[in-house]
Amino acid sequence: MPYKPEDYKFVKYLWEDDVADKLDPIENLVYRSNKLGEDQRITNTGGGNTSAKLMGKDPLTGEEVEVLWVKGSGGDLRTSKKENFSSLYQDKLNALDSNYQSFVDKGYKSAGEDRMVGMFKHCNFCLNPRASSIDTPLHSMISEKHVDHLHPNAVISVASCKDQEALTEVIWGGKLAYVPWMRPGWEAAKLCEDTYAENPDIWGILLGQHGHTNWSNESKSCYETSLWVIETAARYIEEHDKGEMTFGGQKYSSLDGYSSKALLTKFLPIARGMLSNKVKFIGTVQNDEATLRFVNSVDAPRLAELGTSCPDHFLRTKIKPLYIDFNPEQDDVDTLIVKFEQGLEKYREDYTAYYNECKRDDSPAMRDPSPTVILIPGVGMVAWGKNKSESRVTAEFYNCAIEVMRGAEAISEYTALPAQEAFDIEYWALEEAKLQRMPAEKTLARDVVVVIGAGDGIGKATAHRVAREGAHVVCADLNLDNAKATAKELTDIYGQGIGVAGSGISACGPAIALAVDITRRETVEAMLADVVIAYGGIDKVIVTAGVFIAEGSDLAKNDKVFELSFGVNVKGGYIVASEAQKIWENQGLKGAMVLTTSVNAAVSKKGSLAYDTSKAAANHLMRELAVTLSPLINVNALAPATVVQGSNMFPRDRVISSLSKYDIAFADSESTESLRNKLAQFYAQRTLTKQPITPEDQAEAAYLLVSGQLSKTTGQVISVDGGLHEAFLR
Incomplete structure (x- = not known):
């Protein structure tokens, strides 16, 4: 084991042998997933995948077959249960490669990638209905029994540096190989498979601009390897932390709590109204120390403009936030409103230009060009979403992005995904299909x-x-x-x-x-x-x-x-x-x-x-x-x-008074609700419908x-x- 459990500083060692050893193999996979997801420094909400290749009995032939159990699409590691994992015949997944290659040979590489996701359901074991993740082939092609694919801030910090490949060797000492950014899918998985084949002694792979994947033949050691990868990166970042000069140092001071709340109380409804030109949004205010350190810093405007790096982040936060050039020491709320209105107009123009420059012939129509993250010096961040849950997750994701930028700037220089690559993720046909499959919103969903x-x-x-x-x-x-x-x-x-x-x-x-x-x-x-x-x-x-x-x-x-x-x-x-x-x-x-x-x-x-x-x-x-x-x-x-029923306007004494007034029989021992029901039935008889x-x-x-x-x-x-x-x- 790379570190002793008590030596971890930047992740929590949560594995308990007394619990894990009593679980069957599938339950053990769920346990490992939950323990990884329990620490948000390891992966963000809904992000990451875990898997195990286990033997199972084919319901048709009765033969023992290898089955890949992998966290399904849209699940969350922290809360996942067995039903959140897809199960697929490993041999059928292997056989899909020839199908993919036929598309590549015909020049349909992109279409082939999308086609493969649709083919996964033909590999389902025991008719498991859970939709498979886009990362399924990554778990399938790594031959080790247990695989974790995670998005920890510390690791993404390294993966977002301009010299990410060199840093991979420096930080992990050859135990992690490096592959450059590639959109998740079949081709990216094959690249990882080839990298592992060429480097059989490695413990995992750093995925440029994305995260990392590691593996082991035992579940516990896979968990411990995941923690080792993250802890090692976090320690390296901590050794190079810039302290007071993080993000170039502080430019602005934060408003006190009373002033900040007074400003937000007026600003937020106005901002919500301006943002909700198509549909309404629900907001979440984030003003913790880490967020304020970033928005108050010298480098915040530069880094905010670069946008986020990890695809998991900008699917929620969009390619970049709206940073408002607000001076909390001089400007008032009316100035903030004017600057927000100007910034919003410019943001929508920039987003429209980004869409028009990057769109492809088959791209979905442009979505709402409004920002989902607003950064205000002295105040913090306001995240927006279709509901409270989504706006909270959006805030969480941009907090992750802030930590990624902090780490990258500490050890090197932060870089973001190129605009075209970001667009191809944001407007990926598979992501659009997910949106189309979502159930219709309820009547008051945004109210x-x-x-x-x-x-x-x-x-x-x-x-x-x-x-x-x-x-x-x-x-x-x-x-x-x-x-x-x-x-x-x-x-x-x-x-x-x-x-x-x-x-x-x-x-x-x-x-x-x-x-x-x-x-x-x-x-x-x-x-x-x-x-x-x-x-x-x-x-x-x-x-x-x-x-x-x-x-x-x-x-x-x-x-x-x-x-x-x-x-x-x-x-x-x-x-x-x-x-x-x-x-x-x-x-x-x-x-x-x-x-x-x-x-x-x-x-x-x-x-x-x-x-x-x-x-x-x-x-x-x-x-x-x-x-x-x-x-x-x-x-x-x-x-x-x-x-009368359930109403505090009808306390027991008033009910008894009314029952006595109308000569309705009752006993003092009866409960208040029983007495209320008697009175309600009496009143009902005075109505046309005769119902309480x-x-x-x-x-x-x-x-x-x-x-x-x-x-x-x-x-x-x-x-x-x-x-x-x-x-x-x-």
């Missing part, structure tokens, strides 16, 4: 939906309903613990990454929990600012928060009831709308707002004077907001009736109003009351 009152009842049901349609959901509530509970339910279903204000919220996932008191403007402003930092902007706001307070018979003593009722049910909606208006106008993107009122707004009743009149006022507030916020924002209202009204019924209407299906509807109240004829439009 940020703020649900106020998401801690329980209608709000919780609404948060779940919009999340089911792909929305990024902000679970806001006066009770933060309840909001957290709802957000956790969503992240457990749709992915991890719950964020709470003040604890790394920009790194959140599909749902976040935030506290808000809609009667206090400063908390609404703070909550919406956190949303902007988390996702880049806001699209839809649904207010389900409300209050019902039982009144005394003496009207003169109900002043406080009136104040609180109007404060929450009317003024609260106004405050939310007026604060969201600033963000919506900065974005310039179509949006929607839904207020929750009540059928009581149209029906005169006894004992709920403050509640009913406040809801009537809320109805007219909605109409006024529809006029004020038009044409950008559609504003409508949802009017429930007697939603549930929070999910209201959530369905709320979703409909923000889904875009009623895009021509604004200023309207939608009643979900089971059919109360007393509340019919009058």
Whole structure:
């Protein structure tokens, strides 16, 4: 073993014999893959492949045959399971070479490369449906039993140097051979096969501008060789690290946290609006020490213009980021916005020129020419994607690119892929086919939906309903613990990454929990600012928060009831709308707002004077907001009736009071929910449909109003009351 487990400084040695030795060969491959992927310094999300050539019984002949198990296309090493690996007959893969050569002989080399990927499925063992990776032939042609192909930052740093071949010999002492850049595929695999045949004592190969491949006849030693390759490169880079002169030294200082957040709160919605000229994007802010060291440096403009090196990186980050010439010590946010607008126009022009200069006769149509990575001195990086997950991965990949540039500049001089080679990867027919195979996006997939009152009842049901349609959901509530509970339910279903204000919220996932008191403007402003930092902007706001307070018979003593009722049910909606208006106008993107009122707004009743009149006022507030916020924002209202189940507006004492009032039998020992169900059934009999009204019924209407299906509807109240004829439009 090259290093003792305790001697590793730049990777984690995670192998445990007690675990690995109990696994069957396929499980052992999965274990090795997971341990490699667990350390992000070893390979990025979705990157790298591992494989093992194992014996298996042919289901047709019953004979023992050699099967290549290799991580399939689109899988992630850290999370991969057996079903994420493709399995192929090794002898059939070998036989494909003659098929490839026939295309080369006819002058169809590029077409032959693409054809080979389609042929892999003819080699599938046991009808395994997992799509094979483009790197499958690399694993097949190396004769050793176990092969790892990885993209570690330290190794790519070497592979991106101008003198990468000479450095390969210096750093790894002849244990790694070198092959220059070649697009992944059959021909690249054959070059590696020939290199190994000519150098049988090597442990692996450095792939120019790409990464490395290493191998062994045992799984554990293959894992340890992978770690040795990375550790050796990282140690060499560390020995040559330039310290304070990294990236030419510091040019700018970072803004303090308060100033940076204030700047981003205004900038991000404007940037999102400008970027979203075709489709909307979700943002991720990255402002860790490594990112700030790069964006604040002397060399950042030069290196950013060169673009990324590793193909895995620029498929997410595009060929280069947009670096904004912003001086945080002199310029203000308005100057940043002007410079961004100018930079965006130039970036789109440059990208269009890049496409036109490099396109081939059969190239796919040009994709959105907007940048996915924005670099701002003093502030950090903003990455953009179709959803939060993609923007986070984009940020991760450009962080990898920064580390690659740091390492390359420490030991030599950083170089990027030539534009034509980069284009041929970005617009590769196989990559385009992957995009075309992706399922259609859900209705709210690119939307940020703020649900106020998401801690329980209608709000919780609404948060779940919009999340089911792909929305990024902000679970806001006066009770933060309840909001957290709802957000956790969503992240457990749709992915991890719950964020709470003040604890790394920009790194959140599909749902976040935030506290808000809609009667206090400063908390609404703070909550919406956190949303902007988390996702880049806001699209839809649904207010389900409300209050019902039982009144005394003496009207003169109900002043406080009136104040609180109007404060929450009317003024609260106004405050939310007026604060969201600033963000919506900065974005310039179509949006929607839904207020929750009540059928009581149209029906005169006894004992709920403050509640009913406040809801009537809320109805007219909605109409006024529809006029004020038009044409950008559609504003409508949802009017429930007697939603008893799961509602905090119906605590146990109120339910018991109502049951007693209507002479409905009950026992004190019954649960609150059982009592609520009895009351709900009673109320249902007073409706035309004779069915209890549930929070999910209201959530369905709320979703409909923000889904875009009623895009021509604004200023309207939608009643979900089971059919109360007393509340019919009058």
